[in-house]
Amino acid sequence: MTPKTTFFDLQTGFAPETESVSLKRSLSTIKSIFSNQEKAEEILSSEDRLVYEFYDLGIPEKEGNIAYGTSILYPGKVGDEFHMTKGHFHTILDTGEVYYCLKGHGMMMMENPEGDVEYREMRAGHSVFVPGRYAHRTINVSDTEVFVTFFAFRADAGHDYGTVESKGFRKLVVSDGQGGYKIIDNPKWNSI
Amino acid sequence: MTPKTTFFDLQTGFAPETESVSLKRSLSTIKSIFSNQEKAEEILSSEDRLVYEFYDLGIPEKEGNIAYGTSILYPGKVGDEFHMTKGHFHTILDTGEVYYCLKGHGMMMMENPEGDVEYREMRAGHSVFVPGRYAHRTINVSDTEVFVTFFAFRADAGHDYGTVESKGFRKLVVSDGQGGYKIIDNPKWNSI
Ligand SMILES: [Mn+2]
Ligand SMILES: [Mn+2]
Numbered sequence: 080m081t082p083k084t085t086f087f088d089l090q091t092g093f094a095p096e097t098e099s100v101s102l103k104r105s106l107s108t109i110k111s112i113f114s115n116q117e118k119a120e121e122i123l124s125s126e127d128r129l130v131y132e133f134y135d136l137g138i139p140e141k142e143g144n145i146a147y148g149t150s151i152l153y154p155g156k157v158g159d160e161f162h163m164t165k166g167h168f169h170t171i172l173d174t175g176e177v178y179y180c181l182k183g184h185g186m187m188m189m190e191n192p193e194g195d196v197e198y199r200e201m202r203a204g205h206s207v208f209v210p211g212r213y214a215h216r217t218i219n220v221s222d223t224e225v226f227v228t229f230f231a232f233r234a235d236a237g238h239d240y241g242t243v244e245s246k247g248f249r250k251l252v253v254s255d256g257q258g259g260y261k262i263i264d265n266p267k268w269n270s271i
Numbered sequence: 272m273t274p275k276t277t278f279f280d281l282q283t284g285f286a287p288e289t290e291s292v293s294l295k296r297s298l299s300t301i302k303s304i305f306s307n308q309e310k311a312e313e314i315l316s317s318e319d320r321l322v323y324e325f326y327d328l329g330i331p332e333k334e335g336n337i338a339y340g341t342s343i344l345y346p347g348k349v350g351d352e353f354h355m356t357k358g359h360f361h362t363i364l365d366t367g368e369v370y371y372c373l374k375g376h377g378m379m380m381m382e383n384p385e386g387d388v389e390y391r392e393m394r395a396g397h398s399v400f401v402p403g404r405y406a407h408r409t410i411n412v413s414d415t416e417v418f419v420t421f422f423a424f425r426a427d428a429g430h431d432y433g434t435v436e437s438k439g440f441r442k443l444v445v446s447d448g449q450g451g452y453k454i455i456d457n458p459k460w461n462s463i
Contacts, residue, residue, distance in 0.1 A: 082381055083400040084391045089281070089373065136400075143366040143403040145337070145423055174335040177423050179371075181281065189274060199276045206421075208275040208328075211335040229398075231337055231369050231423035 085136060085148075089181055092149035092227035094134055101132040106157070109165055111244065114251055114267060115158030122157065129153055130162050144234035150178075152185065152219045152226040159253040161260065163188075166216025166248060170237025173211035176230060180205045183226035186252055186260070189213040196249050198262065201228070214243055218252045220260040245269065277328060277340075281373055284341035284419035286326055293324040296357070298349070303436065304357055306443055306459060307350030314349065321345055322354050325422075336426035342370075344377065344411045344418040351445040353452065355380075358408025358440060362429025365403035368422060372397045375418035378444055378452070381405040388441050390454065393420070406435055410444045412452040437461065 087094045094101070106128045110119040122128060134148035155162045166188070169176075178187060180201040189197040191212045199207045200220075209215045219226035246269045255261040279286045286293070298320045302311040314320060326340035347354045358380070361368075370379060372393040381389040383404045391399045392412075401407045411418040438461045447453040 080402045082379070082389045082391055082402060082405070083398075084393075085398045085400075086396050087371070087398055089396050138400060141365075141403075142334070143363070143425065145367050145369045145400065145425070147369045147371075147398065147400070147423065171335070173333075175337050177337045177339045179279070179339075179421055187274070197274045199274055201276075204278050204281050206275075206277045206279055206339065208277075208330060208337065208339070210272045210274060211333075213274070229371055229421070231339065233335065233337070233425060 080139060083136065087149045087229065092151040092181060094149065097134070097136065099134055099136050101134050103132045104130050104165070106130055112163065112165055113157040114160050114265065118158035128155065130155070131164055138234045140235045142233060142235045145231050146234040147229065147231040150217065150228045150230060152217055154219050154221050154223055154225065156254060161218050161220050161252050161254070163218040163252070164216045165240055166214055166243045168214045168239040168242055170239050171235065174233045174236040175211045176209045176215065176232035178207050178209070178217070179229045181227040181229060183219065183224045184221040185226035186218040186220055187215060188218060188248055188250060188252065189215045190249050194249065198250070214248070216248060220252060222258065272331060275328065279341045279421065284343040284373060286341065289326070289328065291326055291328050293326050295321055295324045297321050301357055304355065305349040306352050306457065310350035320347065322347070323356055330426045332427045334425060334427045337423050338426040339421065339423040342409065342420045342422060344409055346411050346413050346415055346417065348446060353410050353412050353444050353446070355410040355444070356408050357432055358406055358435045360406045360431040360434055361424070362431050363427065366425045366428040367403045368401045368407065368424035370399050370401070370409070370420045370422045373419040373421055375411065375416045376413040377418035378410040378412055379407060380410055380440055380442060380444065381407045382441055386441065390442070406440070408440060412444060414450065
């Protein structure tokens, strides 16, 4: 392949000049990830909502390539739970990923199959390296600001969304009722 | 390993909170990369000069890991040739790398062993994917502004600086005498 240039706005994360469109995840398509299903349905009964979007530039999925792009996670809550991404393991489990926060205030939530849970707060300028074997999801803990990250991983890593979809993450990030967040056990976490 | 958080200032590229120090490349240590050796010696006869610095966070060199950091390339010229990095092939030749420009105005210069030359201009917000097999070097084409990039590559890729050191790159980026740059053939390029 030849070199690829893509402009990602450092403030918004958007790539208006690329032929790749961002992949949009609205609440209706990911509602099952939120703990409070009644609240999700209540929101959806009036209108759908964009939770996040991200770019997939279509870098060939070769082990020597790096896939990268931006992720744009909008502020909002479903009940007391903050907007978040679906989260996934990599299909090649032991492949890591780096995220670099361009804007906002978020959280990287991680857990591995052994049950080790790790989370890292991120503000503009913070990079987080997610080691191999860790499922990962980002969470926007701001009530007002978009959470924007630039990410990079081995292009052949692959995405396993199913495991997280059926089991959930062990921890939830919810409002503390005072403008901040707290980490709580996921009452619906499925150990099977 | 456990997740790693590192703050890289989005404006300057500096990571003041990390235990990793930046690796500094002064003119005295890289003078041989510049075309005009007489000019390099003349500059060094009065004082040395920092050309660039970058971070190596020491991410373990495993094939599933991503190594990443920032590179800070200072403005300046040696004769009519702009400040640039040494440039390298990856030891695992067919491994790529993504660079994301945080600030400034630069150039990614690339060439593969077959002699294909590619170059891409970069300003804040531009990402460039350097495909596998391409030697790569960044060049600051601004007379006044620092050129700052965030980079990510497979942590086991390895660096081969020797080939570029002995052969040079096929093209040079030099001042056009009117505040801009031009790309010219490297008269000293060594095809052997
Ligand atoms: Mn991932
Ligand atoms: Mn490299």
